[in-house]
Amino acid sequence: MSNKNFGFGTQIRKSPYFESTVKWGATGFSVYNHMYIPRDFGSPEQNFWNLIEKAILCDVAVERQVEITGRDAYKFTQLLTPRDLSKLAVGQCKYVLITNNEGGILNDPVLLRLAENHFWLSLADSDVLLWAQGVAVNSGLDVQIKEPDVSPLQLQGPTSGEIMIKLFGDDIKDLKYYWLKEYNLDGIPLIVSRTGWSSELGYEIYLRDGTKGNELYEKIMEAGKEYDLKPGHTSSIRRIEGGMLSYHADADINTNPFELGFDRLVNLDNDNNFIGKEALKKIKDKGIIRKQVGLEIDCKPLSGPNTTFWELKKNNMNIGKVTSAVYSPRLKKNIALAMVSVEQSKIGNEFQVTTNEGTFDCIVVEKPFYDPKKKIVSS
Amino acid sequence: MSNKNFGFGTQIRKSPYFESTVKWGATGFSVYNHMYIPRDFGSPEQNFWNLIEKAILCDVAVERQVEITGRDAYKFTQLLTPRDLSKLAVGQCKYVLITNNEGGILNDPVLLRLAENHFWLSLADSDVLLWAQGVAVNSGLDVQIKEPDVSPLQLQGPTSGEIMIKLFGDDIKDLKYYWLKEYNLDGIPLIVSRTGWSSELGYEIYLRDGTKGNELYEKIMEAGKEYDLKPGHTSSIRRIEGGMLSYHADADINTNPFELGFDRLVNLDNDNNFIGKEALKKIKDKGIIRKQVGLEIDCKPLSGPNTTFWELKKNNMNIGKVTSAVYSPRLKKNIALAMVSVEQSKIGNEFQVTTNEGTFDCIVVEKPFYDPKKKIVSS
Numbered sequence: 001m002s003n004k005n006f007g008f009g010t011q012i013r014k015s016p017y018f019e020s021t022v023k024w025g026a027t028g029f030s031v032y033n034h035m036y037i038p039r040d041f042g043s044p045e046q047n048f049w050n051l052i053e054k055a056i057l058c059d060v061a062v063e064r065q066v067e068i069t070g071r072d073a074y075k076f077t078q079l080l081t082p083r084d085l086s087k088l089a090v091g092q093c094k095y096v097l098i099t100n101n102e103g104g105i106l107n108d109p110v111l112l113r114l115a116e117n118h119f120w121l122s123l124a125d126s127d128v129l130l131w132a133q134g135v136a137v138n139s140g141l142d143v144q145i146k147e148p149d150v151s152p153l154q155l156q157g158p159t160s161g162e163i164m165i166k167l168f169g170d171d172i173k174d175l176k177y178y179w180l181k182e183y184n185l186d187g188i189p190l191i192v193s194r195t196g197w198s199s200e201l202g203y204e205i206y207l208r209d210g211t212k213g214n215e216l217y218e219k220i221m222e223a224g225k226e227y228d229l230k231p232g233h234t235s236s237i238r239r240i241e242g243g244m245l246s247y248h249a250d251a252d253i254n255t256n257p258f259e260l261g262f263d264r265l266v267n268l269d270n271d272n273n274f275i276g277k278e279a280l281k282k283i284k285d286k287g288i289i290r291k292q293v294g295l296e297i298d299c300k301p302l303s304g305p306n307t308t309f310w311e312l313k314k315n316n317m318n319i320g321k322v323t324s325a326v327y328s329p330r331l332k333k334n335i336a337l338a339m340v341s342v343e344q345s346k347i348g349n350e351f352q353v354t355t356n357e358g359t360f361d362c363i364v365v366e367k368p369f370y371d372p373k374k375k376i377v378s379s
Numbered sequence: 380m381s382n383k384n385f386g387f388g389t390q391i392r393k394s395p396y397f398e399s400t401v402k403w404g405a406t407g408f409s410v411y412n413h414m415y416i417p418r419d420f421g422s423p424e425q426n427f428w429n430l431i432e433k434a435i436l437c438d439v440a441v442e443r444q445v446e447i448t449g450r451d452a453y454k455f456t457q458l459l460t461p462r463d464l465s466k467l468a469v470g471q472c473k474y475v476l477i478t479n480n481e482g483g484i485l486n487d488p489v490l491l492r493l494a495e496n497h498f499w500l501s502l503a504d505s506d507v508l509l510w511a512q513g514v515a516v517n518s519g520l521d522v523q524i525k526e527p528d529v530s531p532l533q534l535q536g537p538t539s540g541e542i543m544i545k546l547f548g549d550d551i552k553d554l555k556y557y558w559l560k561e562y563n564l565d566g567i568p569l570i571v572s573r574t575g576w577s578s579e580l581g582y583e584i585y586l587r588d589g590t591k592g593n594e595l596y597e598k599i600m601e602a603g604k605e606y607d608l609k610p611g612h613t614s615s616i617r618r619i620e621g622g623m624l625s626y627h628a629d630a631d632i633n634t635n636p637f638e639l640g641f642d643r644l645v646n647l648d649n650d651n652n653f654i655g656k657e658a659l660k661k662i663k664d665k666g667i668i669r670k671q672v673g674l675e676i677d678c679k680p681l682s683g684p685n686t687t688f689w690e691l692k693k694n695n696m697n698i699g700k701v702t703s704a705v706y707s708p709r710l711k712k713n714i715a716l717a718m719v720s721v722e723q724s725k726i727g728n729e730f731q732v733t734t735n736e737g738t739f740d741c742i743v744v745e746k747p748f749y750d751p752k753k754k755i756v757s758s
Binding site: 005006007008009010011012013014021030031032034039064069101106125126127128129130132133134136137138139140147203246247249253261274275302304307308309323324348356 | 515
C-alpha cells in the first residue's frame, strides 16, 4: 500500500494522523464516521498484550465531535440525552446515550462540558451532527451546532500515566476519571480527558488543529519510548472483556437502553425534558423482552471477532444473537456479548450458538468478564 | 480473503448481495452508510468499458432508504428539500438535495414517490434517517420515518434495456427516465426505477426482502449472460465524465447548491416551506464566492482517482481544490471536478494543480465532459 494513493477517492477522509500511523506500521483500515481508522498493526493479540501490560497509542480521529454552543446549549444538550446532566460540572465528562423519540439508541458518546454553554459529544459511528441539527430546527432554542476541527487520540494502558506526566508535567496526576483539562503542548492546542475505550488506565487527547496531527503523534511516541509505548488500535479483545459497547454491533436504532442494562443512564424521575422520555417510561413500565448478556462459548479459540451476527438457539428455537465475540488470551476463553430473549438471560442458562465453524454450547455468565468493579480504570 | 471472515466485526453490515459479489470476483470493499460496498473487480478501466459498451451489475445496497409515511408525509418530505415537489406524481422519481438550516447540503438522494403519502429517499453516504427523525421531533406533523428492508442494485449500460426485457417482459419498455414501477420476480418483491449513477441507460432494482439478495443477483447475472453482462461497481471514470456528484468528495455540509450550479434544484419562488429557504435566499441575493468547474489536467494519465483534495494555485495564490479527478480512457484526458473561487471559474481560465506526481497546468472546460445534453441516459 502506498499511503499517498490509499483509498478509493476523496469520499472518505483521512485522519490528521494518517501518515504517522502508516509510518508506524498500520496495514489495514476500516471506515467510521466517513473517515479511515487504522485497525491492523499486525497481531490483534499482541496489540492486546501491549495495551494491558504497557501502553498503546490509537488514532481515533474518527470520534468526530458535535459541538454545541449558544445561550441555550445546556438546555439543548439535556434534550438529547436521558441522563441527568444537572450535576455535570464544567470540566467534567459523562458517558451518555442519545435516544430518538421511540427510545432507540442513536449513539453512545462521551459528553464533555468545556464551559457553561460549550459541549462536545465525542461520537461513536453515526451522524449525530445531522440528528442534533434536525432537532434544533423547530426547537426554538438558541444554539449553534457544528463539527469542529477536533481529532482525538487514545493513549491507553498501565504506563500511560507516566507518559502523560512526561508530556504534561506532574499536574496531570490531578486529572480524575471522567474529567478534562485544556493544555498546549509546544504550540499544539489540546483538550485532555481521562477516558477511553479499553477499561484500562487511559487518556484521550483531543487535537484542536488538524494540521498538527503527525507532529503530535510523533511527539507522544517519542515521549513513550522509555515506557514501551507501542502504536496500536482499540482492542476488541479488551473492550469485550470490559463489556463495552460497539455501536452498530451491540446496539442500534432498534435497541433501547434497558435492554443493555443501562438503567443508570436513564433518569426518568425528574423534570428534565428529553427526547424519548415518554417512550422510555412506557418501555420501563411494560418491561423489556430482550436483554444483553455475557456468554462463554465452548469451542476451540476463535481466530478473530465474529463478522456476522451468530444465531442462538435453545431446543431448536431462535432465542437471540451473538453481537460481539472474541477469544481472550488472558482468560483463555471465548467470550461474547449477545442479545437474548429475557427468559433466557439468567446467569448459568445454557444454549447453542452457530458460528462459521459449527454449532457449540454456550453459557450465560457475569459481565464484564474481567475486572467487574472497574477498579483498574477508575483508581 | 475468506468471505465468511471478512471484516473487523459486526459493526459494519454486509450487503444481502455480499456472497454473490465475492463469488463473482469482488476483491476490495469500501464502506458507505455503515455497510460494505464492493469497489474492485479488477481493472477500473475494464469496468468502465464493460459499462459503456455492454452492461454491469453493481451492488449498491449501501444506498439505504429513508421511508416517510403517514398523513403528513408529503408535507414533511417537501420540508426536507428546496426542490418543488408539487408536480411529483405517484410513480415518479426526482433527484433532490437535502439542505440544513444554513443551506448546506446534507445528501443528494433520489426521491421516489411510491404512493400519495409514501416516499423513499435513496441515499448518498450520510445518516439522513437521523436528520429526518430529528426534524420530525418538534414538527407537529404526523409522519413515520424508518429505514425499511430495501437494498438496491444498479443494472447500467447500453444492453441493460434488453436484459430488463428478458427479466420483466416488454412492459418494462414503457418505464420512462426517472419513473418507477413495482414488480415481483418469481416471488422476489421489487421496485424498479429508471435511474442510476452512470449517465448511461440504466435501472435501479430495489430488493424488498433482504433474505433474497444472492438469489436476485444470480438471476440477473444469468439473464444477462447473452448480453455480456459483467459484475462491476459504480464507475468513477463514467460518473466524473458525466459530472455527477459524489457526496463528501464534491460536496459536503459546507457546500451550498448554487456553488454546484444546482439552481434548478432550488425553487425559491413559491410558498413551499422547506429547511434552509431563508439561508438560500440570502446566498442567492449575495452571490456565491466559490463555484464547481470542470478541469482538464495536462499531465500523463493519472493512475487512479485522487485520494486527497489537490490544491489549485494561480500566481502562487490558493484559489481552490480538485475534489474528484480521473483519467478518461475514452476522452484520453485527465478530467476533474474542482471547487474554485468564482473569479477563476470561467471556461478557458488556466491555473496550476499539485498532484502526488508534481505540479501541472490545468484549464477550465465545459462539464459534463461527455454527452453534455444527457442524450444517452434519457432517450
